[in-house]
Amino acid sequence: MPILISKIFPGLAADQSRALRLGDAILSVNGTDLRQATHDQAVQALKRAGKEVLLEVKFIREVTPYIKKPSLVSDLPWEGASPQSPSFSGSEDSGSPKHQNTTKDRKVIPLKMCFAARNLSMPDLENRLIELHSPDSRNTLILRCKDTATAHSWFVAIHTNIMALLPQVLAELNAMLGATSTAGGSKEVKHIAWLAEQAKLDGGRQQWRPVLMAVTEKDLLLYDCMPWTRDAWASPCHSYPLVATRLHLKWPRCKIHCPL
Template structure:
């Protein structure tokens, strides 16, 4: 399948930037290293390694070594932190050197080797693991050819013979080595590629590369990956950097584009592929969760960034660079899943049934209101009012003092009106949640406009679908000077009703009203909910035994869902 986008970018490995070719495929980002144009862009400039010396080309070496067995003497996986290949001294001579290695009681030498007689190559150190025995000598380098071990020649040894010789060498190992400068470009490439990409847990990984591609390319899976800017690195003043984090956030692929325009194009393209993959992963997700989620199947999910609740407003800072730096520091990634009746928050992508069962937080959808706003907008509000009225045949309106509003015009077209649109650079929105302690606000950020639009649609439609499914929500409350215990019922079809908890069953019902009867609703922000119905002079006052906001937000959601349903039915 043809790549959706291809170009030269830089990838960051061990604090250095390397030029690579990036190709966006249908399920992953393919990173390819061209060893004939392999530049390391460091702090002091550009260091290029290519060409042919002494009759040994890096291309032919790479082909021979590709089939080798990686003998990791330390027993440590290749993903461990590696000794920098760029740390090889420029003055290192091609003469023989003798180095003594003291092997610990537990563990190995801390090296990987390649080559051997079968490949017509010497035994070459391909990796040195930091902090292990070989690294502690500070005298061995990637690219050193091992000529002998404790006096036993390895000049004509096969790969397996070299492995056996190193394993049986004892606690004190004397090696004779000679640096082979010609192979360092290849091992630099191998080291770089070993740091790129990851394997997905519990889900299908991208299609495997061909044998020829494996030597020079790695795939970065995009399914459920966190794609973000300005998270791991200091302020990207030029807005050129894109970060791709693995679902468990243990691995990162950081890209730098030639300019901000190219970065924006790459970000949109990568995000679009990732969004499609995330939705395709819903079937796998729901097969994993099964019945573990009482709130039903997952219908939408993905990564967002959440603003720290107590973070200072960046809009209060006049300097542009300082404001951007402040904004970058106050955002934390959060994985969000929308089910049939709840909004779930996780620190990482939950791969197992057990992980899905324990979200960091969960909120019922019917107490959630989405507001498309700027990050500096205050969340304080003393009360709220809503009304559903039929102004003329075929026209209904739902009004709110603030937040989202839905209106069906006489033409029969439903529209969503939102207040306080955020700037294109922020792609942020907030959700306001009615809780027993009051209104909780969570400010969230996407990385592209299309992602933001998709989340807004999901978070507006989700509560509507939720109340259409559950139909009824009940709240405990008290009424009157005697604090009579009652139950307030909100029903999608029947409206509002109030009944006593105690007493004869037939006498418990106190009153009921349709949604169209609601003239005004409000609250004092503390405990009291006020409901003014048509043909009644005095508003009804209910003590909600805590913050009235859950009831207020639930009423708003039911009104909004009712209006949306009326709009679709007409």
């Protein structure tokens, strides 16, 4: 992501030049290319620039409305992440405390059935990004930490809390599906969790993407998003009978094939 000018102080050099505006991306400073630079590297380049600074910038119109807004957090998109099934939405214990929106500069994101990942949908050369994918797979929140250790600590904390909610999700799923004799050809849901699937794109490129896997008494089911309703549950992207499935566990130095 380029380094953006988010504030211009009145009366100072940038304002007096009348050549810069909010939303400009800084491409270079005195000939030093900053297109791939981190924020810290850009700050150091500006500090070393001296009294006369020559900036190469490019205006990015799409980010201007967000930069000019006083509040950014409350505008984060996270629609469609709430359960739509009466069984889920009507649960007295949602696993999250009730929050009152006393300020606009806040966004409460329920962790139930979110997918916390790292190095999945975008490159992380500095190893300090955390990806939080919504249960409906429509939104992704990218969290950037100050260093690798902080990123690891936050990832473990978020992932641990997501996993702690799984027993509640399983109970609600089985309660919802209990009204029918079968659920996609299976019965009780034994486990459900997000994994990463390697998909082939046009041109032979490969990319990892989230995939939701559920295991029932008889089947292995794959979904693109969390199936909150009976109809959604009955329509998996793929369904594999466990009796005809072979489990392949792969470690760096060994491979194990386990027929089920």
